[in-house]
Amino acid sequence: MLTNEEILRVKDRALAHLRSIYGDDAETIIADRRYGFISGVLKDVVKKPAIERLAWSDKIDRVIVNRWLGIPIFLAVMYGMFQFTFTLSAPLMDWISAGFDFIAARAVGISPDWLGSLIGNGIIGGVGTVLTFVPPIFLLFIAIAVLEDSGYMARAAFVMDRLMHKIGLHGRSFIPMILGFGCNIPAIMATRTIENRRDRLITILINPLMSCGARLPIYILLAGAFFPAYRGLVVFSMYLIGIILAILMALIFRKWLLPGPIGHFVMELPPYRLPTITGVLVHMWERGKHFLIKAGTIIAGVVILVWLLSSMPWGVQYAGPDSWIGYLGRLIAPIFGPCGFGQWQAAVSLFFGLLAKETVVGTMGAIFAVKEGGLGVAIASQLGWTPLIAFSFMVFSLLYVPCVATIATIKAETNSWKWPAFTVGYELVLAWIMATLIYQIGRLLGLG
Amino acid sequence: MTKKLNIALVGNPNSGKTTVFNNLTGTHQYVGNWPGVTVEKKEGTCRYQDYQINVADLPGVYSLTAYSLDEIIARDFIVEEKPDVVVDIVDAGNLERNLYLTIQLLEMGARLIVALNMMDEAGGRGYHIDLEHLSYHLGSPVVPMVASRNRGTQELLGQIAKMAESRVRPSGLRIDYGREVEQEIRKLDDLISQSALSRLYPARWLAVKLLEEDEEITKKFKEGNVD
Numbered sequence: 001m002l003t004n005e006e007i008l009r010v011k012d013r014a015l016a017h018l019r020s021i022y023g024d025d026a027e028t029i030i031a032d033r034r035y036g037f038i039s040g041v042l043k044d045v046v047k048k049p050a051i052e053r054l055a056w057s058d059k060i061d062r063v064i065v066n067r068w069l070g071i072p073i074f075l076a077v078m079y080g081m082f083q084f085t086f087t088l089s090a091p092l093m094d095w096i097s098a099g100f101d102f103i104a105a106r107a108v109g110i111s112p113d114w115l116g117s118l119i120g121n122g123i124i125g126g127v128g129t130v131l132t133f134v135p136p137i138f139l140l141f142i143a144i145a146v147l148e149d150s151g152y153m154a155r156a157a158f159v160m161d162r163l164m165h166k167i168g169l170h171g172r173s174f175i176p177m178i179l180g181f182g183c184n185i186p187a188i189m190a191t192r193t194i195e196n197r198r199d200r201l202i203t204i205l206i207n208p209l210m211s212c213g214a215r216l217p218i219y220i221l222l223a224g225a226f227f228p229a230y231r232g233l234v235v236f237s238m239y240l241i242g243i244i245l246a247i248l249m250a251l252i253f254r255k256w257l258l259p260g261p262i263g264h265f266v267m268e269l270p271p272y273r274l275p276t277i278t279g280v281l282v283h284m285w286e287r288g289k290h291f292l293i294k295a296g297t298i299i300a301g302v303v304i305l306v307w308l309l310s311s312m313p314w315g316v317q318y319a320g321p322d323s324w325i326g327y328l329g330r331l332i333a334p335i336f337g338p339c340g341f342g343q344w345q346a347a348v349s350l351f352f353g354l355l356a357k358e359t360v361v362g363t364m365g366a367i368f369a370v371k372e373g374g375l376g377v378a379i380a381s382q383l384g385w386t387p388l389i390a391f392s393f394m395v396f397s398l399l400y401v402p403c404v405a406t407i408a409t410i411k412a413e414t415n416s417w418k419w420p421a422f423t424v425g426y427e428l429v430l431a432w433i434m435a436t437l438i439y440q441i442g443r444l445l446g447l448g
Numbered sequence: 449m450t451k452k453l454n455i456a457l458v459g460n461p462n463s464g465k466t467t468v469f470n471n472l473t474g475t476h477q478y479v480g481n482w483p484g485v486t487v488e489k490k491e492g493t494c495r496y497q498d499y500q501i502n503v504a505d506l507p508g509v510y511s512l513t514a515y516s517l518d519e520i521i522a523r524d525f526i527v528e529e530k531p532d533v534v535v536d537i538v539d540a541g542n543l544e545r546n547l548y549l550t551i552q553l554l555e556m557g558a559r560l561i562v563a564l565n566m567m568d569e570a571g572g573r574g575y576h577i578d579l580e581h582l583s584y585h586l587g588s589p590v591v592p593m594v595a596s597r598n599r600g601t602q603e604l605l606g607q608i609a610k611m612a613e614s615r616v617r618p619s620g621l622r623i624d625y626g627r628e629v630e631q632e633i634r635k636l637d638d639l640i641s642q643s644a645l646s647r648l649y650p651a652r653w654l655a656v657k658l659l660e661e662d663e664e665i666t667k668k669f670k671e672g673n674v675d
Contacts, residue, residue, distance in 0.1 A: 007669055008669055011666075030660055033624070034551055042544060045543075045581045045582045047576040279467070
C-alpha cells in the first residue's frame, strides 16, 4: 500500500527534523512531556506534608542494600531461613513419619502378600517418605513468601545484581534466579522481562542450577542423617553452590557461547510492606500445591513402577541385586563410581529423579521400604555411605538435569529443542565433575 | 438476565494488582499452571448485580512500550481484545511513577477506571489526594481502595457497571507534546487516518508510537506494504 510507505517516510523525516531541533530522540521528548503532564496534575491533586520526611523504607535500604553489608545480610537471611525451616519442621516430620510407620506395619500383614508389599513397601515407603517432607517444604515457602511480600527479595536481587553487573553479567537476571528457589518453571517464565534475547537465554540456561523446592527432600534426608549437628549449614551450602555455579556458568556462556554487549537496567525497589497472613498463605499454597499434586501423580506412579521392578522377576528378594531394578541399577551404577556413590540403589534413584527430583527420595523410600530408625539410617548402613559421599550425592542431585517439566518450559520459552538439550547436557557434565571433584579431593584430605 | 462484561486489570508491579484480582474473583480463580509471577494471563470471573464479569489479570508493567514481552502482552490485549472496561491499579503512594502507565492507557483510548490503591499508606505518609481533581484531569472515574483489606471492591464494581451502562466512547487523553512534535503528529495523523491500521487503533496513538520508534507498530506499518 502506498500510504504505509508514505507514512514511514514522513515518520523518518519527522524524526530527523525533531532530532535537529531538540538534539534528542522524539521518544525522550515525548516521555518528558508525559512526566511533565503528570507532575502538573500532581501539583494540583496531591498535598504532601510540610516536611517530607525520609521515608523509613529509604532508611532501611541504607543498611540492607549497603555496598558492603548487602551480600552478608543476604547470606545471613538465607541461613536464617533454613534454620527456621528445620527447627520448626523437625517435630512435624517425626509425627508424620511415625504415622506412616504405623500404617506400613499394619499394611505389610495384608494378604495376598504382594498387595501388602505394594502398600507397605511401595506406596507408603515411597509416597509416604516424600510426604514426610511437606512440613519443611511448606515452611520454606512461607519464609520465601514473607521475604517476597515484605519487599526483601527485591533488595536481595538488587544486591546480587550489582555483583553480577560488576563481573560483566546482565542485571535483572537475579529476580528470576531468586524465584527459582521456589520452582524453576515460573522463574524461567519470569525471564520474559529481560529485553535482550542473549541475556534472557543465559538467564534461562543457568536457572535450573538454582535449587528449587523439589530438591529439598534430598538435602533434608541426607543432611539430617549424615550431618545432624550442621543440617542448616549443609542445606544452605547447597543453595550457595547453586548460586556460585550459576554465576560461573553465566560468565562462561557470556564469554564463549553468546558474546555481546551487556544491557543496562534500572531496578525498582518497591517500598517495604508488612506481609499479610492471607497473602503469605496464598503464596505458600500456590507453590506448595504443586508438590502435593506431584506426590499424588508422578511420584506415586514412579513409586509403583519402582515397586514392580523391585519385585520382579517373581519370587526374587524384594529390591535385591537380582531384581529387575537391581539389574537396571547395576547397569548405570559404574558411571557414578568416581563420584563415590556407585551403588545401584543410588543409581536408580537418580535415574527416576529425571522425572521430578522428589522421586530420588521416593525411589529410595520404596527400595529400602520403611525401616526402623528411618530412611537415612538405612542408607548409611546398607550403602556404607560416609558424610563425604552423602555430600557428593547432594551436590550431584542439585546440579544434574532439570526435571521434565522444566525441560518442557525451556523448550516452550526458547522455541527450540536445542537449548533444553544443551541444558541437560551441560548440567550432567557439570554435576558429574563437581561430585567427582568433591569426592576425590575429600578422600585425599582424609574426609572419608 | 445476566449481562456479560469483559474487564482487564493492569498496573505497575507491586501496585497490589493481584490482590485486587483476588478480591474480585476469589483466590481459586487462577488459570495457568505456574503462578508466582503474573506473566501468564490469569483469568477469573465474578458476579455483580446482574453482571457476569470476566476479569483478565494482565502482567504488571510500568509502561506500554515494545521493550519487553510483558508490555507487549498487556498492550495487545487491550488493543485487540478491547475489554469493556480497563481497571488501572495505581499505588497512591507512588503516583508519579504509576500515572505514567495510566496516561498511556488513556492515550490508547481505553475505557479506564483508575483504582487508587494503598490509600492507607499514602494517608499514613501524610499525603492528601484530591480525588475529584484527579478524576477531572484524567477524564476517568477514580476509586479509592485499600485492596489488602478488601476496601473499595464494591465501589469499584459499581463504577465498572456504571461505565458499562454508559455507551459513551472515551475521548482519549490528549497530552500536548509541544508545538514541534504536535506538528509532526498532525501530519502523520492525517495520513494514518487513511490507512487500514487506523480501523484497529486510534490514529493519534499510532502517530505517537511511530515517533517513539516503537518497533512493533513500525513493523505493522512495514508489513502493510507487503499486501
